[in-house]
Every structure is written in C-alpha cells, then in structure tokens.
Amino acid sequence: MKLNAAQLSRQLQDQLAPVYVVSGDDPLLTAEVADQIRAACRQAGSEERQVYHVERSFDWAQLHDASHSLSLFAQKRLIELRIPGGKPGDEGGKAILAWLDMPPEDTTLLISLPKLDGASQRTKWAKALTDHPQSRFIQIWPIEAQQLPGWMRDRLASAGLHASPEALDLLSARVEGNLLAAAQEIEKLKLYCQNGQLDLQTVQQVVADSARFDVFNLVDAMLKAQPEQALRILQGLRSEGVEAPIVLWSLAREVRALANMAQDIRRNIPLDRIFASQRPPVWDKRKPLLTQALQRHPVQAWEQWLRDAQIIDEQIKGQHPGSAWDGLGAMVVGVAGLRLALMAAPAS
Template sequence: MELKPDRLERQLAGEPLRPVYLIAGSEPLLVQELADAVRARAREEGYGEREILDAEGGFDWNRLGQGMASLSLFASRRLFDLRLPSGKPGKDGSEALREYCDAPPPDTVLLVTCQDWSKAHAGKWSEAIARVGHFVPVWPLKTHELGDWLQRRLRSRGLLVTPDAVQRLADRVEGNLLAAAQEVDKLALLATGSGRGPSARAMDADTLERLVADSSRFDVFKLADAALAGDAARVVRMLAALRAEGEQVAGLMPMIAREVLLCAGLARDIAGGMPAAAAMRAARVWDSKQAAYRRALDRHPAERWERFVAECGRIDRSAKGRGQGDPWLLLERLLVAIAEPRARRLLAS
C-alpha cells in the first residue's frame, strides 16, 4: 500500500509490522524520522537483530538472499536495513527485491530507504513492495505546506504558537527542514527555561523573537549547508547578512575549511574505489546529512575539491592580513563555485 508520510505512524500503531517498507525521498530529515519509526516499532515487536546493507554501485545483491537464508540459524527476529541512496536498484536489485516480495521469509522485516525519488524511479520492484508492505514516498514540502508542518512539530513539543510566529519561523529556516527541526527543539528548550510550558498562552512573533534572539541570524553552519546543497543565490544572501551583522571571514573559515576538507577526503576515497556509503561511515557523516554531501560530491571531481582546499588557505591568509585580495569576495567566489560548477572560473580571477 502507498502511504502518505503522516499516515505511517498511525499504520504502525494499528497493525503488525509488514514484511517490507520502502521510504524514499530527498528530504533527509523526514526519511530518517519515518525510518526511525519503523525501527522503533520493530524493537517493540522483538526484532532484536538488525543488519545494515549499503546498496551502492557494485553491491552484491546475493547478500540479501544469503542473509535471508541464514535466518533459520537464529532464534530472534531480524530487521534488514537496506540503504539504497540512488533509489535505483538496477536489474539485479530489482529482481532480488521482487523475489523477496513474492515469498517474504517469516520473522523478517526489510526496510528500504532511498535519498532520492521521483516517478521515474518507480518500477516493478517498488510496486511489489507496495503490494505486500508499505511504500512511503516523501515529496519535498511546498512553500504553503511548511507552516502546517512547523505548527504540528511545535505542538508535538508542547508549544502553542500563533500563525504570525509560525510564519516568522518559516521565513528564518527558508524551507530547510533540518534547520527547522533544530530551531523547534531549541525553541522548546528556551520556552521551558523561561517558564512557558504547554499550558501557557500561544506564543506570538515578538515573544518568539525574544526567545531566539541569539540564534535569529544566519550562521556559518547554514552557509556551508547552502553551498553543499548547490544554492548559490542563498549563499550570496547569507554572506551579505553575516557581513552586515559584523562577522569576520577569519571567524567563518574554520567551519568552511572543515567542510571542504571533509568533502576532499570523501572524494579521494570514492575516486579510489571505496563505496560512498562506506566512505561517509568512516568519516562519521550523519545519515541525515549524507544526501547533501552526495549531491556536492557529484558536482565536482576529486581534483577540484583539492583546489577548493587550497583556496581555503588563500582566503584564510587574506582574512588575517597575510595575503592579497578581499577576503569576503574570495569567500563568496569559493562558496558559489562549490554550489555551481559553472562558476568555478571565478576562482582564477
């Protein structure tokens, strides 16, 4: 059965676990939280063993069948956590998944998560999953849907917020659900500390601004996220805002350089033949951020990331008065080049 995301938790609470679940979409926060709900339900039902399979390029789909065949050796139930970032299992994967759905083994749940999805990804394999289990496509929230999503999330944290305050919060996060979730959690902590519990009257926009005044500006973490996400226009806006607020390039560079060095290391490992999932796991990249790193790594080859690393050093020297050039202009050119490959020629200027 195909389910909307907001129906999955109700379905999990009202029925035994299905043999297979497919949760797919480009909103990493929503995909992760829905998958976590399935994992939590599995633990409640006694699925004590969990095996993670990273279905990257070159993945041996026989591993799935071999794992199923070994179940008879174990007394407990098992959850197979199959991560298929591209949403495209290929011919062998599609066949393996259809075979699973034709005869699901007992005491087994297969959870498939994808970090990319469109109607072009669908096929007989996803139809087979929907027939015996649940398929949950996670589409990006539209602008007019963000307010309702924020309101539900705030309410789940025990916060009542007026519509104007919700709109103010929506303007701040600019559709970034990871940033929105962080802001809501932060707001819940701040509200508790200020004595505003669930029984307090609805929080208006002015109260919200006072509570989160210290975090209301754009910060360097969101700046790095915008560059990795390929949003060059947002990078330029955020840099202008940071500069207007009195930030200094020297203070921004440690975080920017850390992200660029991480991407350069991941690009080297992947170019050397390591699967992307294994490289990110070794680098301890959070699951919720892997999709953003993948998109950034797909835009540039390993040697270009090395050039970006060198450019970080140049910007840092300029910001500290030991090199030539306007550090703000140099930083803008670097981040725009990371976001938009066609802009890389700016680095030679």
C-alpha cells in the same frame, strides 16, 4: 500498497508487514518514518538488525542469504536495505522481486530509497514495491514553502511550544528548505521557553549565536541602508569560514523577492496586497524595512542585482573571472544605497 504517514501509524499498530519501503529526499522526514518502523519492529520483538548499503559493488547474494538464514540471536529480526542511488539494477530488481514472492517468516525488510524518477517508477521491481500485497510503500513528499509555517506550528506544538505569528514567520524564513535544521532549532528553543510561549525576541536571541543566522543580519543591514555595517558582517562571515554559496543564497533570495515586489508595484498593485501575497506573508515589523528598500531602488536595479547574483554563482563555480566575495560586497553596498563609485579608493 501505498500508505501515507497517518495510515502507516495505524497499520504498525495492527500488524507488521513483511516489507516496508520509504521513498523520499528529505533527510529528516524519511529518517523519522524509518525510525517509526524500527520502533514498531523492536516492540514486536525484533532484537536483531542487519543493514546493507547498496553500492555498485554490492553483492545481491547477501540479500538471498539473509532471507534463507536463521536468526542467530532472536526469533524476529529487521533487515534494512539502503539504496541511495535509487537504482538496484537488473540483479537487484530480481532479488527484490524474489523476496516479495517468498518473504521469510519473522523478518521485516525495510527498503530506503530516494524519490524515484519516472524511469524507475516504470520498472517491474518498483511497481511491485508499490502494488504487492506484502509491501507497504510510503512516499515522503517535501514540505513546500507555503506549507512550512503550518508544519513548523505543528512541530512546535508537539514540543510543547506556542509561537507568536511573528516568531513563526521568522523561524520559518530562517530554516526554509532545511527541515533538519528546523528540528534542531526547535529542540534548542525548548530550553529558552519555560512557559511554552515563543515570541519574536526569543527567536532572534537564540539564533543570533549561530554564524548561519548571521547571514540574516547581513540582509537586514543591507536593507536598512547600512553599507558599512553590512560590509563588516560580510567580512566577519568570510573570516569565520562561512561559504560564499550560503551568503549568495540568502542575498539572492531576498533580492529575488524584492524584484518581484517591485514588478508588482509597477503594475500598481497596493503594497499591502503585495506583502500579504508573499509566502510566508511579510510580518508587520519587517514591512517598513522592505518599503524603504523598494522606495530606494527602481525595478531595473533589482533585476540587475539578480543578474549580478548569476555572475557571482558562476564565479563560485570557477566559470566566470573575478572574486565572488568582491561581487557579494558590491551587491550588498549597492542595495544599501552606496554608489559603487564611492567605494573606490586610491591604491596605497
């Protein structure tokens, strides 16, 4: 039986099912759902917990033995079966089906899976986990970019914080694609918001200490046409051990957005409409920065920098000659408005 998160909360309050399956790729969301099930098991009296990690050499007889053995320490117990590869194989599929057909009394089985691919979903064991009356299958869907501000708002509210629109947009942008980082930042922000009000300045101050967020300072210096400052930040990131893929991700993300905006400008779409259509929408204090950058370069330049980003990515992977850091530096000063010819200096 399939359940969503809200249905799971209600079901756990009624009665524990013999088998729970949590399937998804986001580490924070899947961990929190699994924690919810563990808490319900503890509340129901499950004091014993056994965890099995399924790898290639895993002996599935262990699961059979667990289902037929008596609990050593308590009347109720929780058994966790973690299958990070998402494919238990023929032997594992048979073991899962056998458990579903005869689940042991006073035992809850929690199976953790990544998001199942199409082939896995068609297997007999996967269909049984989703449809069997003894099983509760919880599919964890990723938070899409357009859903992130709403998710962040709810998460902040649960922590007793109310964020201004600007603070919410900035925080959402800086943790996009990493909900675990978002949860960690919210816990840190709680320490700085005694009255529960979170503003833009607080977000900027709190995240400034992290080298991970210095990448965003690099983007701002680049867009503000400050090539020397941008290069200093880039060199600082490199010296602090920040990996080139992290820097490239941030720069390419910004350049890609600006390339799309430049194409919209060429189609005579008003700039206000372009800013409003972004996800998340561009907040007011950032509009002048992006406007200046868009006025500084034509659409062809943004498209060229996207091609440059692809080359840098290949350099990082060793598939293209040259230094990725040199390529990042050239992109930064180029977007900042400094001609590459001005960068050249005679060898000393």
